[in-house]
Amino acid sequence: KHTQIIDMLILEQLRAIYCHFCDHNIKVEMFATDWIFTLFSCVIPIEHLGLFFDKFFKHSWIFFYKLVLHLLKLNQETILSAEDISEMISPIKEGKLKSGTRNFLSLIPLYDKIFGKNSWVDALINCE
Numbered sequence: 131k132h133t134q135i136i137d138m139l140i141l142e143q144l145r146a147i148y149c150h151f152c153d154h155n156i157k158v159e160m161f162a163t164d165w166i167f168t169l170f171s172c173v174i175p176i177e178h179l180g181l182f183f184d185k186f187f188k189h190s191w192i193f194f195y196k197l198v199l200h201l202l203k204l205n206q207e208t209i210l211s212a213e214d215i216s217e218m219i220s221p222i223k224e225g226k227l228k229s230g231t232r233n234f235l236s237l238i239p240l241y242d243k244i245f246g247k248n249s250w251v252d253a254l255i256n257c258e
Contacts, residue, residue, distance in 0.1 A: 132166045132191070133158040136198055143199050150210050154218065161223045162198060170197070173224060 137158045141148045151157075164172045174182050185193050202209070205221050212218040 133162055136162055139195055139199055144202055147202055147206060147209055154215055161219045
């Protein structure tokens with residue numbers, strides 16, 4: 131269910147990435163299954179999990195989906211320029227930003243902006 135929703139959101143919000151994934155036979159399950167089963171705990175440093183779960187329990191799966199879209203948007207240039215499946219999937223599966231040097235959880239200070247308090251929420255809204 132969640133992978134189907136993510137797939138449809140990518141189609142609607144990030145069409146270039148969706149088409150690129152289709153061209154290379156990349157399925158959402160290839161990079162999002164671990165995130166779904168672990169609620170991102172496979173990539174979020176343990177010291178930030180509490181903040182993630184606070185936002186997840188407050189905003190539910192909508193927050194999760196926005197985070198997925200935001201992570202893809204941050205890596206859009208890398209994804210679209212890659213021709214090899216591992217080059218496309220590795221940065222997003224590992225939760226890295228486009229620079230490849232910072233974990234996407236470095237965005238947590240932006241959390242409240244996304245949902246209204248000058249923090250992460252603003253960054254996620256901007257991915258719409």
